[in-house]
Amino acid sequence: MDDIKCIAALIYPDFMSLDVVGPLQVFASANVERNRQGLSDAYRLLMLSEAPGAVRSSSGMRMVADAAWRECDPGTLDTLLIPGGIGETRQCENLPLLDWLRSAEPHVRRLGSVCSGALILARTGLLDGQRVTTHWADVETLRQHDRLRVDSDCLHTYDPTAGNRNNHMFTSAGVTAGIDLALALVEADLGRSMALAVARRLVLFLRRPGGQAQFSALLAPEPSRTPRLADLLEWIPAHLGSDLSLEALASKANMAPRTLSRVFASELGIGPARYVERIRLEAARALLQDAQASISTVARLTGFGHPENLRRVFQKHLSISPQEYAERFGQEISHA
Missing domain, CATH: 1.10.10.60 (Homeodomain-like)
Structure with missing residues (x-):
């Protein structure tokens, strides 16, 4: 494959590490499976933040941003993922970031969110009129954006066959639903057999049955x-x-x-x-x-x-x- 797709994840102080690591590992595992078949990498992974360097996640672990988002040419990105985390609230008020996302949207093939990252995208206005979801605990906050069609019980809204923006912009539910989303993106890019191979390697369902309302209720909210x-x-x-x-x-x-x-x-x-x-x-x-x-x-x-x-x-x-x-x-x- 000559055209390596760049998969970028935004990271910011107090982001949820699993929202980034989970989906990126799916894409990295797709590369591994292709290499096992004698094929070249399909994906290049990139992390963007306010500035290059280490960024502390909400767990205390630090991940290293490769570049500053403001200096990144969106035209070089295939897919841009926005994670959630307790630092999401501050990013909803980060006007330069919101402006950059608005300017980037027409140039990236796919723009999506994981977990409460949907709240950041919602603040840009780019999700207006769309079916969206987020972590079950943040659904009511998302509903405050009255131009959105909030689905509180789905794992993600990506649909590669849809004749609308759901194959360009999409959202996903709580934390591990980002992995479900990434598998769907790999399937759209590389076919069902490759997505199945990745799912088997990572011991995952290719498509989990049911929605998200059932995966977290036993844990009391903070x-x-x-x-x-x-x-x-x-x-x-x-x-x-x-x-x-x-x-x-x-x-x-x-x-x-x-x-x-x-x-x-x-x-x-x-x-x-x-x-x-x-x-x-x-x-x-x-x-x-x-x-x-x-x-x-x-x-x-x-x-x-x-x-x-x-x-x-x-x-x-x-x-x-x-x-x-x-x-x-x-x-x-x-x-x-």
Whole structure:
């Protein structure tokens, strides 16, 4: 392949390292697979920041930027990825960066985001009118951009066959969804067999079933993001088999039921019942993946009671039955 595609990732103080390392490793692994076949590299990887040199991620690890984005010719880039991270808020106010992204957009073949990097792209206005997604915890913030069509339950919005901007500009959901996105980009560039080879090498699904709503709910949000609910959200996963009705939760939180509902809506963007359902679903998924119990026992332990209740919730959120989920993701288990 004579035309090596340059895949660039923006990094900035307190970016999420996995948002960058995960997708870039997919492209690097595609090079390895091609080399195994006697073919040349398909991709060149580049990291851009405010200035060349080390940049500290939110984990404390440092990654080295190859060049300053302001000095980079966007015409030399095939794909530009914008990661998320706790430093994203500052970048949303970085006017020179936003201007550079706007000027770069017509010149790069593909421009996309990983996780909360969508919030940076949203501030440029380049996503207006498009279907977009982001990390589940940032969906409500993204909805504040009223010109966007926010899909809270998909892994990414890249569609190489779409007759619209979704094959030029796209977004992806929380953290590891950036890997799903990168696999889709490799498949579009190099074909399904190469994408499968990369997925096998990295022990990944080429296409994960389901959306993103199901992958993170068991982890309570950061206390600083939900100050009035922090104790309750920590308590819920340890008491899934208990009465988690609105009245019971309100009593535990020392609030009136209507007040608790308002606080949930304000701090989480969903109601208590929906939150509890998703926490129970996550716990059931974990038990089925590890083959720790039968489906009927899983239903009882996670507070669904009857297996039919568990089945309805799985179909509602994942479009798959508990048994099919267990067969796909876990070990064989009993129906008893």
